[in-house]
Amino acid sequence: MARRVGLEVSLACAEAVKLANADVVAAYPITPQTHIVEHLAELVADGHLDAEFIPVESEHSAMSACIGSSAAGARTFTSSASQGLALMHEMLYIASSMRLPIVMAVANRSLSGPISIWNDHSDVMGERDTGWIQYFCENGQEVLDLTLTAFKIAEDPRVLLPVMVNMDGFILTHVIEPILMPEQAEVDAWLPPYVPQLCLDPAKPISMGMVGVPEVYTEAKRAQVQAINDSYPIILEHWASFAKQFGRSYQPVESYRTEDAEAVFVSMGSLSETIMSAVDEMRAAGQKVGVVRIRLWRPFPVAEFTKAVAKAETLVVIDRNLTFGAPAGPVATEVRALLFSQGIQKYVANFEAGLGGRDVTRDQFKEMLAKAQKAKAAGQDMTCEMVGVKE
Amino acid sequence: MISAAEAIKNYEKITPKNIPLAEPFSRGHRACQGCGEVLALRLVAKAVGQNLIAVSATGCMEIISSPYPQTAWNVPWIHVAFENAAAVASGVEAGRKALIRKGRIADAGAKIVAFAGDGGTADIGMQALSGALERGHDFTYVCLDNEAYMNTGIQRSSSTPFGASTTTSPSGSKSKGQMTWKKNMPMIAAAHNVPYVATASPAWHLDLMNKIRKAIATPGPAYVHIYSPCPTGWRCGPETSIETARLVVQTRIFPLYEVIDGKFVLTRDIKNPKPVEEYLKMQRRFRHLKPEDIEVIQKRVDADWERLLGFVKATNPEAAEKAE
Ligand SMILES: Cc1ncc(C[n+]2csc(CCOP(=O)(O)OP(=O)(O)O)c2C)c(N)n1
Ligand code: SF4
Ligand SMILES: [Mg+2]
Numbered sequence: 001m002a003r004r005v006g007l008e009v010s011l012a013c014a015e016a017v018k019l020a021n022a023d024v025v026a027a028y029p030i031t032p033q034t035h036i037v038e039h040l041a042e043l044v045a046d047g048h049l050d051a052e053f054i055p056v057e058s059e060h061s062a063m064s065a066c067i068g069s070s071a072a073g074a075r076t077f078t079s080s081a082s083q084g085l086a087l088m089h090e091m092l093y094i095a096s097s098m099r100l101p102i103v104m105a106v107a108n109r110s111l112s113g114p115i116s117i118w119n120d121h122s123d124v125m126g127e128r129d130t131g132w133i134q135y136f137c138e139n140g141q142e143v144l145d146l147t148l149t150a151f152k153i154a155e156d157p158r159v160l161l162p163v164m165v166n167m168d169g170f171i172l173t174h175v176i177e178p179i180l181m182p183e184q185a186e187v188d189a190w191l192p193p194y195v196p197q198l199c200l201d202p203a204k205p206i207s208m209g210m211v212g213v214p215e216v217y218t219e220a221k222r223a224q225v226q227a228i229n230d231s232y233p234i235i236l237e238h239w240a241s242f243a244k245q246f247g248r249s250y251q252p253v254e255s256y257r258t259e260d261a262e263a264v265f266v267s268m269g270s271l272s273e274t275i276m277s278a279v280d281e282m283r284a285a286g287q288k289v290g291v292v293r294i295r296l297w298r299p300f301p302v303a304e305f306t307k308a309v310a311k312a313e314t315l316v317v318i319d320r321n322l323t324f325g326a327p328a329g330p331v332a333t334e335v336r337a338l339l340f341s342q343g344i345q346k347y348v349a350n351f352e353a354g355l356g357g358r359d360v361t362r363d364q365f366k367e368m369l370a371k372a373q374k375a376k377a378a379g380q381d382m383t384c385e386m387v388g389v390k391e
Numbered sequence: 392m393i394s395a396a397e398a399i400k401n402y403e404k405i406t407p408k409n410i411p412l413a414e415p416f417s418r419g420h421r422a423c424q425g426c427g428e429v430l431a432l433r434l435v436a437k438a439v440g441q442n443l444i445a446v447s448a449t450g451c452m453e454i455i456s457s458p459y460p461q462t463a464w465n466v467p468w469i470h471v472a473f474e475n476a477a478a479v480a481s482g483v484e485a486g487r488k489a490l491i492r493k494g495r496i497a498d499a500g501a502k503i504v505a506f507a508g509d510g511g512t513a514d515i516g517m518q519a520l521s522g523a524l525e526r527g528h529d530f531t532y533v534c535l536d537n538e539a540y541m542n543t544g545i546q547r548s549s550s551t552p553f554g555a556s557t558t559t560s561p562s563g564s565k566s567k568g569q570m571t572w573k574k575n576m577p578m579i580a581a582a583h584n585v586p587y588v589a590t591a592s593p594a595w596h597l598d599l600m601n602k603i604r605k606a607i608a609t610p611g612p613a614y615v616h617i618y619s620p621c622p623t624g625w626r627c628g629p630e631t632s633i634e635t636a637r638l639v640v641q642t643r644i645f646p647l648y649e650v651i652d653g654k655f656v657l658t659r660d661i662k663n664p665k666p667v668e669e670y671l672k673m674q675r676r677f678r679h680l681k682p683e684d685i686e687v688i689q690k691r692v693d694a695d696w697e698r699l700l701g702f703v704k705a706t707n708p709e710a711a712e713k714a715e
Contacts, residue, residue: 023489026482050493052485057522061478064519067471068446068482073496074489076482094471193495200444200467200483202501209470210457220459 002180002246009140010035010173012181013079013105013165016147018049019187022103023074023194026054026065030084031117032169033107037079059084063091063102070100071208073199075151078102081169082109082123089127095162096131097224098208101154101194102162104132105147107169108269110356118357119169121269122321125330131224133163133231134298136268138254140177143167145248148187152238155194159231166297168270170357182246190245232299252301253308257283258290263369264312265291266335271318271354278362282369289369300334306342314347316372320354328383347376353387364388392610394652395586399605405597411437415445420463421455425629427620427636428452428535431593432506435533435617438600439502439607441466446480448507448516449473451542451621452535474515477523477532480505484528502607503530509550510540513576524583524612531606531613534576537621545624549574552644553691554684555676557624562679572691580614581650587613588650589658593620594636598647598658605649618645626675638670643696654707655699667692 007015013036017025025044027037043049052069056062062078070076080088085106095102106124110116124134133153137143143165150163167173198206212220236252243249256276258264265275272293282289292308294301309315319329328336332350339346349372354360364387375382405411416436422429432452436443443466447453453470456463471479484503490496505523507516512534520532539557540546547560547569556568581588587609591599599617606613618639620632627635639645642665647658667689671677680688704711 023493024482024485026485050489052489054481054485054526056478056481057518057525061475061481061519061522064471064475064478065482065485068469068479068484069486069489070482071469071479072483072486072490074486076486090472091475098471193493200469201496202442202444202467202499205465205467207457207462207464207468210459210462211454213458216459 002182005179005181006176007140007179008035008174008176009143009167010107011039012140012144012179013147013167014039014043015181016144017077018043019182019184020075020148020151020191021188021193022049022051022077024052024054024066024069024076025078026056026062026069026076027078028056028059028062028080028084030059030081032109032119032173033079033081033084033105035173036105036107059087060091063088063095066102067091067095067098067100070102071098071200073194073196073201075155075194076102077104079105079107081107082111085123086111086126089130092127092130092132094209097220099160099227100162101151101160103147103150103154103165104162105165105167107173108166109169116356119171120320120355120357124164124166125321127164128298128330131161131228132298133161133228133235134166135296136166136294137172138270138272138293139172140175140179141248142250143172144179144181145242145246146250148191149238149242152191152242153231153235156234156238157197159227159234160197161228161231166269172270186245190241228299232301235296250295251304252296253304254293254295255308256291256293258292258308258312260288261290261312262288263314263316263373264289264309265316265318265365266294266309266331267291267318268294268297268331269320271320271360274360274362275365278365281362282366287369294331302338306338306344309346312346314349314372314376316368317348317350319350319352322352322355323384332383347372349375349382351385351387355386358388360387395609396652398609399651402604402608405438405600405604407597411440413437413441415439415441415443415464415466416456417463417465421458422451423623423629425622425632427593427632428537429455430632431535431599431617431619434593434596434599435504435603436466438603439504442499442501444483444501444503445469446476446483446503446505448476448511449542450508450511451537452506452508454542473511475519476505476507476511476516478519480530480532481523481526481528484530504607505530505532507534508541509534509536509538509576510548513550513574514548521583524580524585524614527611529610529612531603531615534614534616535619536576536616537619537624538573539621539624541621541624550576553688554680556679557676567684568676568679577614577616580616584653585612585614586610586652590616590618590645590647592618592636592640592645592647594633594640595647595659602649624676627673631673635670635673638665638673641665642667642670642692644670644692646696646699648699655703656707656710657699657703
C-alpha cells in the first residue's frame with residue numbers, strides 16, 4: 001500500500017530515484033536543484049540506496065560520467081539546471097545519439113545574464129533539439145511518478161533514449177506537497193533492473209562513438225529521429241501500465257474545461273495550476289475559456305494537441321522563456337507551425353511570462369486573454385508580448 | 392587500499408621472451424606512416440591485453456581508429472568527446488563497480504584506460520582529469536603527447552615546447568614559434584598524490600609496457616605520460632620517430648621517471664647527456680632557431696633535470712644515493 005507523506009518535491013524526486021534503484025548518480029550542485037542531489041547523497045551515505053555517487057567537478061563531467069556509466073550498463077541518474085544544463089549542452093547530444101537511457105531531472109531556472117537563480121524555462125529551451133525525451137511536471141506527485149516512468153521509458157529496448165524530467169525551480173522543487181509514496185516492492189515488480197542491449201563488456205567488445213563519415217552520418221541521424229518519433233506510443237504504453245499499477249494516469253496533453261471553450265490557454269509546467277484557477281474565475285464571469293497543458297514536449301504530441309485545441313478559435317500560448325529576434329517564442333512558434341501545416345486557422349496570441357522567477361497572477365491571465373481578444377478583433381498580431389514589465 | 396608499491400611488487404613483468412602476441416589495438420588503422428603516437432597506443436593496449444576497456448578522447452588516435460563501420464579496437468571502446476575522457480572513464484568505472492557489487496556482472500578484472508592527446512589532457516581536458524584523479528577512481532590515464540593539436544592541423548598546445556613552430560605559434564620575423572615553456576603535466580598529475588605516475592617513451596618499449604603493467608596493477612588512479620613523436624606535425628622523416636623518441640630522453644629533455652606513492656624514481660639516469668641541439672635539428676619545427684635560442688633551451692633543460700633530481704633526493708633518498 002502506498003503511504004501518504006508530506007514531502008518537499010525535490011526530495012520526492014530523489015526518493016523516486018531511490019525507488020528505481022539507480023546504480024549510479026553523477027551530479028554537480030546548482031540552485032534550485034541542490035536538494036535533489038543532496039538527498040541522493042544522503043540516501044547513498046545511509047545505505048538506503050545502493051549506488052555509486054560520483055561528486056563530479058562540473059556538469060560537463062556529470063553528463064560525461066553518466067554517459068560512461070550508462071554505456072557500462074548501469075541505471076544512471078543526474079540532475080541539473082540553468083548554467084549547469086547549459087554547460088552540459090555538448091554532452092546532451094552525444095548521450096541521445098549514443099542511445100543511452102540516462103534520466104535527468106531539471107529544476108528549471110533562468111539563464112544568465114543577469115545571473116538569476118529563479119524559475120523560467122530558458123534553460124530547457126536551449127536543449128530542445130538535443131534528442132532527449134522531455135516532459136514537464138505540474139506538481140509533486142507528478143515529479144515522483146514521472147521520474148519513475150522516465151527510467152521505464154528510457155530503458156525500453158524499443159526506445160533507448162535519455163529522458164529529461166522538467167520541474168519548475170523553487171515554485172515546484174521547494175514546496176512541500178502531499179505525496180503518495182509507492183511501496184518499494186511494488187516498484188521493483190514494475191521496474192526490474194536495467195538490462196542493456198549492448199554495453200562495454202570485455203566478453204563482447206563493441207566500439208561506441210565512432211567517426212560518422214558523410215556516407216553514414218545522415219543515416220545515423222535519421223535512425224535517431226525515427227527512434228524518438230517511434231518512442232511516442234511506447235511512452236503512452238508505459239504511462240498506461242503505470243496507471244494500471246499505481247492508479248495515477250498521465251496523458252501527453254492535459255485539458256481543463258476546454259469542452260465548449262472559445263479561447264484556450266496553452267502552457268507548460270506549474271503555471272498551469274494558476275491558469276486553472278484563473279479559468280475558474282473567468283468561467284464564473286461567463287467567459288468560455290479553458291487550459292491545455294503540454295506535458296510531453298519531446299516527442300511533441302501532434303495529434304493529441306491538435307485534438308485538444310480543435311474547438312477553440314483563440315489560443316493564448318504562454319512561453320515561460322524569451323526568444324530574441326524571432327517572430328514568436330519557441331512554444332508559440334511550434335503551435336503556429338503545427339496548425340498551419342495542418343491547414344487549421346486559429347488566432348494564436350503569444351505571451352512571454354514568468355521570467356526569472358516573476359510571479360504571474362490570475363488577473364494577469366485575464367488581462368492576457370483580454371489583450372488577445374482585442375488584438376484579434378483589430379486584426380493585429382499579438383506575439384512575444386512580455387507580461388508584467390515595469391515601465 | 393594497498394599502496395602502489397605493494398600492488399606492483401609482483402606485477403607481471405614483460406620481457407623480450409614473453410611479449411604478448413595479442414593485439415587489442417589492431418593493424419589497418421589510418422595513422423600516418425611512422426606515427427609514434429599510434430605505436431605508443433598499440434604498446435599500451437598490448438601491455439593491458441584483452442581485459443582492456445578503452446576510453447578515447449577526440450584526437451588523432453580516435454579518428455584514425457574508428458571510421459564507421461571499421462574499427463581498430465578488438466576490445467570494448469568508447470569515444471565521447473575531446474575534453475572528457477577522464478570523466479567518461481570515471482563513469483565507466485563507477486557503473487561497473489555498482490553492477491559488480493550488486494552481482495549483475497562478473498568481476499573479470501577489466502582494466503579501464505583513458506587515452507587522450509596532450510591537448511585533451513593538458514588543455515581542454517585538464518579539469519575533468521584533475522577531478523577524476525582527485526576522486527580516486529580505479530583507472531589509468533594515458534596522455535599521448537605529440538606536443539600539439541595534430542588532429543586539427545598542428546596547432547600549439549600548452550604541451551608544445553618552447554621554440555616549436557606550429558600553425559598557431561608560427562615562427563616569423565617577430566616570433567621564435569612557441570614562446571612559452573611546455574606545461575609539466577606529469578608533475579601536475581603527481582601533485583594530486585595519486586599512487587602511480589610515470590613517463591615513458593616508445594623508444595624503450597619494454598619500459599613503456601611495464602609502466603603500463605604497473606599502472607593497471609595499482610588500485611586507484613594512475614597517470615602515464617608518453618612522449619609520442621608525430622613526423623607529420625614535427626616535420627621530420629617517418630623513419631625518425633624512434634630515433635627522436637630516444638634522443639629526447641638522452642638529451643634529458645624528456646626524463647623517464649616514476650612517482651610511486653609520492654616517491655620519485657629515475658628510471659633512466661642520463662649520465663652523459665647529448666646536447667639538445669642534436670634533438671632539435673632533426674625536426675623542421677625547430678629549424679628557425681638560432682644558436683642563442685638553443686642555448687636558452689639547453690639551460691632550461693639542465694635546470695629542469697636538476698629540479699627533478701631534487702625531487703628524487705627529497706622523496707627517495709636511498710635511490711638518489713645509489714644513483715650518485
Ligand atoms: C570542444 C572541442 N573543441 C575543439 C575540438 C576540435 N579538436 C578535435 S581534436 C583537437 C586536437 C587534439 O589534440 P590532442 O589532444 O593533442 O590530440 P592529437 O590529435 O594531437 O593526438 C581539437 C582542437 C573538439 N573536437 N571539441
Ligand atoms: S598527425 Fe601525427 S599523431 Fe596524428 S596520425 Fe599522423 S603522425 Fe600520428
Ligand atoms: Mg597532440
